[in-house]
Amino acid sequence: xxxxxxxxxxxxxxxxxxxxxxxxxxxxxxxxxxxxxxxxxxxxxxxxxxxxxxxxxxxxxxxxxxxxxxxxxxxxxxxxxxxxxxxxxxxxxxxxxxxxxxxxxxxxxxxxxxxxxxxxxxxxxxxxxxxxxxxxxxxxxxxxxxxxxxxxxxxxxxxxxxxxxxxxxxxxxxxxxxxxxxxxxxxxxxxxxxxxxxxxxxxxxxxxxxxxxxxxxxxxxxxxxxxxxxxxxxxxxxxxxxxxxxxxxxxxxxxxxxxxxxxxxxxxxxxxxxxxxxxxxxxxxxxxxxxxxxxxxxxxxxxxxxxxxxxxxxxxxxxxxxxxxxxxxxxxxxxxxxxxxxx
Numbered sequence: 084x085x086x087x088x089x090x091x092x093x094x095x096x097x098x099x100x101x102x103x104x105x106x107x108x109x110x111x112x113x114x115x116x117x118x119x120x121x122x123x124x125x126x127x128x129x130x131x132x133x134x135x136x137x138x139x140x141x142x143x144x145x146x147x148x149x150x151x152x153x154x155x156x157x158x159x160x161x162x163x164x165x166x167x168x169x170x171x172x173x174x175x176x177x178x179x180x181x182x183x184x185x186x187x188x189x190x191x192x193x194x195x196x197x198x199x200x201x202x203x204x205x206x207x208x209x210x211x212x213x214x215x216x217x218x219x220x221x222x223x224x225x226x227x228x229x230x231x232x233x234x235x236x237x238x239x240x241x242x243x244x245x246x247x248x249x250x251x252x253x254x255x256x257x258x259x260x261x262x263x264x265x266x267x268x269x270x271x272x273x274x275x276x277x278x279x280x281x282x283x284x285x286x287x288x289x290x291x292x293x294x295x296x297x298x299x300x301x302x303x304x305x306x307x308x309x310x311x312x313x314x315x316x317x318x319x320x321x322x323x324x325x326x327x328x329x330x331x332x333x334x335x336x337x338x339x340x341x342x343x344x345x346x347x348x349x350x351x352x353x354x355x356x357x358x359x360x361x362x363x364x365x366x367x368x369x370x371x372x373x374x375x376x377x378x379x380x381x382x383x384x385x386x387x388x389x390x391x392x393x394x395x396x397x398x399x400x401x402x403x404x405x406x407x408x409x410x411x412x413x414x415x416x417x418x419x420x421x422x423x424x425x426x
Contacts, residue, residue, distance in 0.1 A: 096169050102317050135325055139153045145332065148302055152275060154312065156320075157298075158297040159285075173197065177221065181203070184235075185261075210241065215248070219251055226257060229248070229256070259284055260283060262289055265345070293327060352407075359422050360426075366404075372409060380404055386425050392418055392421055
């Protein structure tokens with residue numbers, strides 16, 4: 084597909100001179116650092132690598148993608164924000180996504196003064212392609228965001244619909260795969276070289292288990308990665324966070340063990356839900372959580388809260404529904420017993 088990324092990006096971003104940090108200008112040379120006004124004493128006294136080269140190299144090995152196709156963000160939230168900053172002119176351009184979905188797509192759009200085209204998912208939580216197609220010719224529509232598997236519905240989005248959008252929309256297609264490791268769905272990483280307008284982003288917060296470290300990864304063609312690097316804060320990922328991410332990525336065996344346990348617990352919970360009268364529906368899930376419909380979700384939410392069991396009330400988006408994460412075996416047992424005692 085022949086798409087000129089420079090024509091999609093904001094002119095001021097293309098023309099701006101990014102901030103050049105001390106570590107940028109030294110070219111990565113190790114020696115006597117007298118360039119950045121750092122304190123010479125202390126364990127974490129030096130600024131971090133602004134481009135997280137060691138971390139990108141490890142991710143490159145795991146994901147089988149070149150380091151220059153990787154952007155590391157302070158969580159996926161930063162990545163979402165930067166995509167809008169690079170490609171959407173405030174007060175002029177638009178983003179399209181499909182609700183209900185991850186709320187940060189909307190918050191980041193509002194912060195960046197980007198107009199939102201909000202298309203409801205179909206009753207089975209799939210993309211309404213006929214409705215979406217109507218907007219593809221709008222020259223001010225710059226970004227389409229797709230979350231798959233989707234949050235909070237839990238299901239994966241039909242790949243044929245995503246493929247159609249990639250083939251027919253000439254703006255940026257951003258695919259959020261935060262829950263991919265819990266799903267049998269194939270990643271769109273292997274499509275990056277086929278679609279210059281594709282950005283895939285993932286996270287270490289879910290399956291890798293380090294939500295507190297705040298590491299999100301965006302994968303795209305090098306031209307897009309350069310633009311994202313241009314607008315990021317100079318040292319957006321701390322020394323401590325880079326170290327923590329590398330530690331967990333070097334322990335693939337533990338990662339696989341934990342994912343396997345979560346999926347096993349998920350199946351047990353699904354069976355238990357069938358015997359709880361206040362549950363009226365359990366939606367299909369390709370994630371580490373369930374979207375569950377109750378006879379009275381607000382009541383259940385409050386009663387669980389009183390027992391210090393915290394779930395997410397999604398009733399404002401999907402009637403009488405709670406989003407319930409798969410926890411440890413002990414946490415899941417506590418939840419099940421609590422639900423059985425609620426009438």
